[in-house]
Amino acid sequence: MKIAFIGLGNMGAPMAANLLQAGHDVCVFDLVEAAMADLEGQGARRGESAEAACRDAEVVISMLPAGTHVRSLYLGREGQAGLLDALGHRPLIIDASTISPDDARTVGVAATERGLTYLDAPVSGGVGGAKAGSLTFIVGGDAQGFDQARPVLEGMGKNIFHAGEIGAGQVAKICNNMLLGILMSGTAEALSLGVKNGLDPAVLSEIMKQSSGGNWALNVYNPWPGVMEGSAASRDYQGGFLTDLMAKDLGLAWELALKARASVPMGSQARNLFALHSAQGHGGLDFSSIQQLYRAGEGQ
Numbered sequence: 001m002k003i004a005f006i007g008l009g010n011m012g013a014p015m016a017a018n019l020l021q022a023g024h025d026v027c028v029f030d031l032v033e034a035a036m037a038d039l040e041g042q043g044a045r046r047g048e049s050a051e052a053a054c055r056d057a058e059v060v061i062s063m064l065p066a067g068t069h070v071r072s073l074y075l076g077r078e079g080q081a082g083l084l085d086a087l088g089h090r091p092l093i094i095d096a097s098t099i100s101p102d103d104a105r106t107v108g109v110a111a112t113e114r115g116l117t118y119l120d121a122p123v124s125g126g127v128g129g130a131k132a133g134s135l136t137f138i139v140g141g142d143a144q145g146f147d148q149a150r151p152v153l154e155g156m157g158k159n160i161f162h163a164g165e166i167g168a169g170q171v172a173k174i175c176n177n178m179l180l181g182i183l184m185s186g187t188a189e190a191l192s193l194g195v196k197n198g199l200d201p202a203v204l205s206e207i208m209k210q211s212s213g214g215n216w217a218l219n220v221y222n223p224w225p226g227v228m229e230g231s232a233a234s235r236d237y238q239g240g241f242l243t244d245l246m247a248k249d250l251g252l253a254w255e256l257a258l259k260a261r262a263s264v265p266m267g268s269q270a271r272n273l274f275a276l277h278s279a280q281g282h283g284g285l286d287f288s289s290i291q292q293l294y295r296a297g298e299g300q
């Protein structure tokens with residue numbers, strides 16, 4: 001299929017690479033020149049703008065940081081027309097970014113009014129999952145669009161869920177990431193407690209993995225440097241899933257809680273921890289660097 005891919009960051013670049021591997025004709029666009037050059041080296045075409053990348057696309061996929069980027073791309077800003085008004089033909093639109101359900105619905109309604117099919121399809125699985133093509137896609141939108149998208153999504157992921165109408169994918173993803181934020185900070189807290197009481201972090205990790213404290217953050221994303229080969233922690237927390245993106249997702253969970261009058265004490269605590277960590281200058285590090293927050297005073 002002819003696919004336009006917009007947003008080639010930590011997640012988008014390996015996702016687009018997997019679509020190329022699956023035999024699709026991919027045209028890419030990102031604001032960062034080097035990101036496009038890298039994909040070109042792997043066989044992608046490049047668009048000079050998002051609109052140019054989408055010109056002959058049957059499917060448009062976006063993978064952008066936050067709702068503001070997604071709204072600007074599709075709806076336009078400061079008097080400039082958005083992509084929805086530039087699409088003369090009718091490609092299927094799949095936004096894989098994590099944004100608020102309200103933003104997804106706003107873009108989705110505008111797309112529907114123009115006769116376009118829009119799906120929100122946020123992902124889980126991290127950069128490792130994006131590289132391995134084993135992401136989980138959590139899709140919101142109509143069933144026909146979901147069926148149309150499935151073969152494309154299968155080029156990037158293993159588990160493809162239909163959560164409900166437009167926005168439902170985002171609700172499920174935000175619930176998942178609130179739990180992940182809680183699990184990562186809890187894991188970091190437990191590791192730090194053990195180390196401050198004389199334990200080796202690798203030994204403690206192995207014990208907890210085989211015990212009732214085992215969880216995804218501990219098992220596949222260990223936040224302590226050197227414990228797990230290939231983890232973000234073992235490469236100075238570079239790349240991966242940024243602290244600021246986790247703080248954004250926990251903020252989205254907080255907004256959902258306010259709207260639904262739901263109580264989320266653990267999610268609120270996690271949001272505060274990641275916001276504090278970001279305010280201390282670590283917003284651009286992988287979110288497992290929350291471990292550093294707990295390491296203050298080590299060795300005293």
Ligand code: NAD
Pocket residue numbers: 006007008009010011012029030031032035050063064065066069073096097098099123124125126127240241242245
């Ligand atoms: P990132 O910051 O690494 O990449 C975003 C990319 O979008 C950048 O390359 C940036 O240049 C590009 N961009 C921004 N505005 C643009 C525009 N108008 N046109 C074209 N390109 C534009 O972010 P990421 O880690 O790849 O995450 C993307 C989304 O996926 C976020 O919503 C994030 O919450 C979600 N997510 C990330 C992970 C992860 O592990 N990193 C996991 C699951 C979900």
